[in-house]
Amino acid sequence: TVSCVALACLTSSAGTFDANGDVIRYSWNFGDASALSTATSPSHTYLANGTYTITLTVTDGWNRSASTTRTVSVP
Helix, strand or coil: CEEEECCEEEECCCCCCCCCCCCCEEEEECCCCCCCECCCCCEEECCCCEEEEEEEEEECCCCCEEEEEEEEEEC
C-alpha cells in the first residue's frame, strides 16, 4: 500500500509472503529516477508534485520475482 501527504509517501509490503517460507528481497522503484530502496516498507520524499508510478519487486531465494505497481498523485 501507499499513502502520500504533501511530498512524502509511506509504503508497506504487508501481506507479501513466499509460500515456501523463503526469505524475500524487496526492491522499490519510486518512479522519479531516485535510488532504489531495499527496505521492507520505506518512506520516500519527492522533490516535486506530480503523478508517479511506484513499483515493488519481490524476489525469493530461488530468484523468482513478482512485481506490483501503484500510481500516486503527490499533491
